[in-house]
Amino acid sequence: MKIDVKINGLDALKAKLRGLSDGKIKVAAVAALNDAAYAGAQETKKAMAQVFDRPTPWVIGGVRYVKARKDRLESSIDFDQWGNKTNVTVGKVLQAEIFGGQRKYKRHELALQRAGILPSGMAIVPGPAAIKDQYGNMAASQIVQIISWFKAFGEQGYKANSTAKSHARLARDKRNGAKGFEYFALQKKQGKLSPGIYQRFTFASGSAIKPIMYFVRMPAYKRRLDFYGIANKVAVDTFNKAYPMYLDKLLRERGL
Structure with a gap:
């Protein structure tokens, strides 16, 4: 003004x-x-x-x-x-x-939508297991890791996309004792799991799944x-x- x-x-x-x-x-x-x-x-x-x-x-x-x-x-x-x-x-x-009105897509939403991970008309909200900063926003490092995992950086950022080798490295147990993991996405609800992106941790005795992002209808x-x-x-x-x-x-x- x-x-x-x-x-x-x-x-x-x-x-x-x-x-x-x-x-x-x-x-x-x-x-x-x-x-x-x-x-x-x-x-x-x-x-x-x-x-x-x-x-x-x-x-x-x-x-x-x-x-x-x-x-x-x-x-x-x-x-x-x-x-x-x-x-x-x-x-x-x-x-x-x-x-007022419908908010615009965020950059990581557009990237995951182009990669076929985020369904059209849906937005992303952090899940309870997401890493957050002091302001309650999802940590940029984890967002980048997820975009890389699903090869969603596009042509200009293709070098940052994960490869099969890097996927295997993350899925292995680390030397410090922390368990490895992998990401997977659901476009539709499966059982008790809502649409979103999850981390699966594999242990000798089984596995654990943690919700990182939920897919929700774009809010107005x-x-x-x-x-x-x-x-x-x-x-x-x-x-x-x-x-x-x-x-x-x-x-x-x-x-x-």
Whole structure:
């Protein structure tokens, strides 16, 4: 969202009549616009921390504001447009939470869908045996391992895909005593096992199966965060208070 002003409003007119120059009036407008953008950005970050469960620093830090200048009486609040190393932006990640509707596929979902592992129209949620980070998200290392196991990296990443030799290595007992494992996927429910991706651990006396990912119908979200509404309200309120304050300060400094 953009915050722009015309400096021929009532506050500016009063200041001009008292002798403040157009240049100084612009200085006051720029300072107020920047205060407004900063306040709006900070308030949206607070709202995100309250609405979402343990949002990562990347998500919170994705909120950006652009300052106004004397030659551009406009400031703005939005998400970082550059994104992470895979060109995914926070705005894209939160689109469904901000506007409502069906969320977009994640990169690992698309990869597993192309490989024929994830059925069309289905999404992935972590299973109880998934390795998770401190924010409750599935660990990237395990996601990569699964994509590699099912040879889902595609042509550009084919070297990262597992081979029969690497499958055999993971399936063997390791020297530290930990049991080896293999992954397998179910597109349909089988017995008590829901559709998803599982790890099978084989022991001398039998085997154990652990659910790593579940396949669920792609969820549709109601709007959870009025990002732009919050930013707009706080920014406008801040500007309306800050602009006359800065004008008055400049007038007093100059004895006008």
